[in-house]
Amino acid sequence: MIPIAKPYLTEEEAQAAYDTILSGWITQGPKVQEFEEKFAAYTGAKYAVAVSNCTTALHLAMIVAGIGPGDEVICPSMSYIATANAIRYVGATPVFAEVEPDTYNLDAADAEARITDRTKAILLVHQIGMPADIDAFKDLCGRYNLKLLEDAACAAGSAYKGAKIGSHSELVCFSFHPRKVISTGDGGMITTNREDYYNRLKLLRQHGMSVNDRVRHEASRIIFEDHVELGYNYRMTDIQAAVGIKQLEKLDWIVEERRKIAAAYDQAFKDIDSIRLPQEYDGYFSNYQSYSIYLKDTAAVSRNTLMQKLLDRGIATRRGIMNTHRETAYKEYATDVSLPVSEDLQDNSIILPLYVPMKQEEIKFVTECFTQEVLAVTMSKSMLQPD
Structure with missing residues (x-):
């Protein structure tokens, strides 16, 4: 695993x-x-x-x-x-x-x-x-x-x-x-x-x-x-x-190594149209504590199905970042809360493994499995669509 x-x-x-x-x-x-x-x-x-x-x-x-x-x-x-x-x-x-x-x-x-x-x-x-x-x-x-x-x-x-x-x-x-x-x-x-x-x-x-x-x-x-x-x-x-x-x-060395893994993910996934990768703008420098991918086409790719398929292949993932207003302890604070972007990101994001030291063969396995599973689901969904 x-x-x-x-x-x-x-x-x-x-x-x-x-x-x-x-x-x-x-x-x-x-x-x-x-x-x-x-x-x-x-x-x-x-x-x-x-x-x-x-x-x-x-x-x-x-x-x-x-x-x-x-x-x-x-x-x-x-x-x-x-x-x-x-x-x-x-x-x-x-x-x-x-x-x-x-x-x-x-x-x-x-x-x-x-x-x-x-x-x-x-x-x-x-x-x-x-x-x-x-x-x-x-x-x-x-x-x-x-x-x-x-x-x-x-x-x-x-x-x-x-x-x-x-x-x-x-x-x-x-x-x-x-x-x-x-x-x-x-x-x-x-x-x-x-x-x-x-x-x-x-x-x-x-x-x-x-x-x-x-x-x-x-x-x-x-x-x-x-x-x-x-x-x-x-x-x-x-x-x-x-x-x-x-x-x-x-710390600086650890961050450098984490950024290398994130860059490998970016390179491997950059051509998959159905997902959005983490964005790092000019002047911003991330330690990539986590690597979160957003699934843009939820009709084609189910986040939970994808997580299960990766788990079946020995890769642990996590759902998108939690929304506190959805938790039981915060019901009284969520009466009139409208946060569609936050809820969408939680429901349709997946966090991939990222740690130091992560072996090259592990990085390759994650990228290959993720790509295969996303493309397989996308292709099967498109085949069901009428011409």
């Missing part, structure tokens, strides 16, 4: 975790600080704060941005459910907007049409690693005095107009889940250029504790901590951070 994805971890990461375990400091400590400093330097942000996962990163970002009950936050429905969940965690209301069919990213014009006097922020998602149009949303937020937050769960290593994702706005949240380009088992990171956000994020991730464990451990005098506000246990461990440091060292 060729899997849809798998993490790229080597003996270097294993050794880093091993050394950290034996160091005696395994929770949030010196390795976390090192990972934060190196991640900030990599993205071009002033600061980075490591947390337990991207969902907790989004939750804390909402808090420091001042979003709360009564506020509305515009976001795509076409995103993993954690995007909208983080808005609900602070008592605010997610307002779902449409996405662009070519990029799967939030449509600025549709987002603007959904702004009300209760709108407090826009949560922009860089879907499957493809950067969204950050400048368009910075302009939009500037005109309406809104906060801009970025869900960059899939976008470590991606870039927008020559600068890495993570450096463009005040709060950018990353994931290190195993499905992402680099992984710490699980984990997350928030980048920011604001010192006040940085200091409060560090406070909130550790129960609102005024003095962290490392400061107390290294102190030559007795220190008693205070818990100055309601906080959370959203810490990253030093074991995870040690792995993350090694992963970060390989």
Whole structure:
């Protein structure tokens, strides 16, 4: 079976975790600080704060941005459910907007049409690693005095107009889940250029504790901590951070290899008229966290039938990106929601295997099987059509 994805971890990461375990400091400590400093330097942000996962990163970002009950936050429905969940965690209301069919990213014009006097922020998602149009949303937020937050769960290593994702706005949240380009088992990171956000994020991730464990451990005098506000246990461990440091060292190489696989797919599928390939426009640089193909002629090619035929041949695939407003937990938020583009993309897109290292024979097998199955279904359908 060729899997849809798998993490790229080597003996270097294993050794880093091993050394950290034996160091005696395994929770949030010196390795976390090192990972934060190196991640900030990599993205071009002033600061980075490591947390337990991207969902907790989004939750804390909402808090420091001042979003709360009564506020509305515009976001795509076409995103993993954690995007909208983080808005609900602070008592605010997610307002779902449409996405662009070519990029799967939030449509600025549709987002603007959904702004009300209760709108407090826009949560922009860089879907499957493809950067969204950050400048368009910075302009939009500037005109309406809104906060801009970025869900960059899939976008470590991606870039927008020559600068890495993570450096463009005040709060950018990353994931290190195993499905992402680099992984710490699980984990997350928030980048920011604001010192006040940085200091409060560090406070909130550790129960609102005024003095962290490392400061107390290294102190030559007795220190008693205070818990100055309601906080959370959203810490990253030093074991995870040690792995993350090694992963970060390989990130650019991993992205380069992923882009080679995406280019091989592009070349193999470019002449199939019934599908639309991922679009990467000038100034946009994707890490290709996922490779999603849209089936244009659904009368000729059934997405689910195609997925099953590929699975029968030993190739795992996934359906298009979920629509949160279709989930049971969001029924009350979907009463008057009309998102035909998002729903069409979910229903008629297929995500193909892409991981490092993916062998040339595996890439060839996927491209050959996909092409054969699409063309076979298309041909059989056309033969049934009357002249």
